[in-house]
Amino acid sequence: NAGVTxxxxxxxxxxxxxxTLQCAQDMNHEYMSWYRQDPGMGLRLIHYSVGAGIxxxxxxxxxxxxxxxxxxxxxxxxxSAAPSQTxxxxxxxxxxxxxxxxxxxxxxxxxxxxx
Amino acid sequence: xxxxxxxxxxxHVQEGEDFTTYCNSSTTLSNIQWYKQRPGGHPxxxxxxxxxxxxxxxxxxxxxxxxxxxxxxxxxxxTQTTDVGTYFCLNNNDMRFGAGTRLTVKP
Numbered sequence: 001n002a003g004v005t006x007x008x009x010x011x012x013x014x015x016x017x018x019x020t021l022q023c024a025q026d027m028n029h030e031y032m033s034w035y036r037q038d039p040g041m042g043l044r045l046i047h048y049s050v051g052a053g054i055x056x057x058x059x060x061x062x063x064x065x066x067x068x069x070x071x072x073x074x075x076x077x078x079x080s081a082a083p084s085q086t087x088x089x090x091x092x093x094x095x096x097x098x099x100x101x102x103x104x105x106x107x108x109x110x111x112x113x114x115x
Numbered sequence: 116x117x118x119x120x121x122x123x124x125x126x127h128v129q130e131g132e133d134f135t136t137y138c139n140s141s142t143t144l145s146n147i148q149w150y151k152q153r154p155g156g157h158p159x160x161x162x163x164x165x166x167x168x169x170x171x172x173x174x175x176x177x178x179x180x181x182x183x184x185x186x187x188x189x190x191x192x193x194t195q196t197t198d199v200g201t202y203f204c205l206n207n208n209d210m211r212f213g214a215g216t217r218l219t220v221k222p
Contacts, residue, residue, distance in 0.1 A: 033210060035212075041214065042121075042203065042212050042213060042214035042215045043158065043203065043212040043215075044211075044212075045210055045211055048210065058210075059118075059211065090157060090158070103148070103160045103163070104148070104150075104158075104160065104205070104210075105160075106157040106158050106159070107157065108156075108157050109156075109157050
């Protein structure tokens with residue numbers, strides 16, 4: 001059972017380039033989300049999805065797009081990378097988020113550097 | 116949503132000393148979860164607290180949920196080097212994490 005799989009693990013981008021961070025889960029979870037983690041800032045929610053075809057913004061959505069065409073996949077797109085987007089990105093999933101309080105499972109993270 | 120406030124941001128202890136991290140919310144929480152992230156790793160679920168005044172224990176770790184369900188704490192008794200990492204609380208109302216408490220342990 002792979003759980004939550006993120007790719008790539010490491011990436012260096014030049015300012016203005018675009019890229020997609022891939023995320024897939026094989027647990028049939030409805031809820032998926034993306035967080036970024038910066039030193040001293042904890043985990044900040046970028047976007048989330050409560051099911052296929054439904055996405056919504058989190059705390060820090062600017063500069064990122066997401067889509068949820070299937071239950072399994074939740075890619076995060078950077079359309080024009082900026083140095084401020086240098087961070088560690090975590091994809092996460094759970095049966096259902098919010099007040100149901102289900103355990104969140106995290107991918108191993110993607111280290112992104114924008115130069 | 117209101118992010119839960121977590122303190123302290125850093126804590127350095129001598130092995131064998133106790134450690135406590137606190138999370139506080141201005142609004143009532145339906146439940147709260149705690150996660151641990153080892154250096155270079157990803158957050159891993161520790162526990163969920165749901166009931167007012169709830170106390171749960173996992174070996175040397177004790178988790179508490181306040182009577183008003185606005186605060187929570189994680190206490191580690193007699194820390195070990197394996198406890199090193201960052202501990203986060205999660206407000207399940209809005210899926211937002213506290214800023215985390217980074218624990219370092221000196222052998």
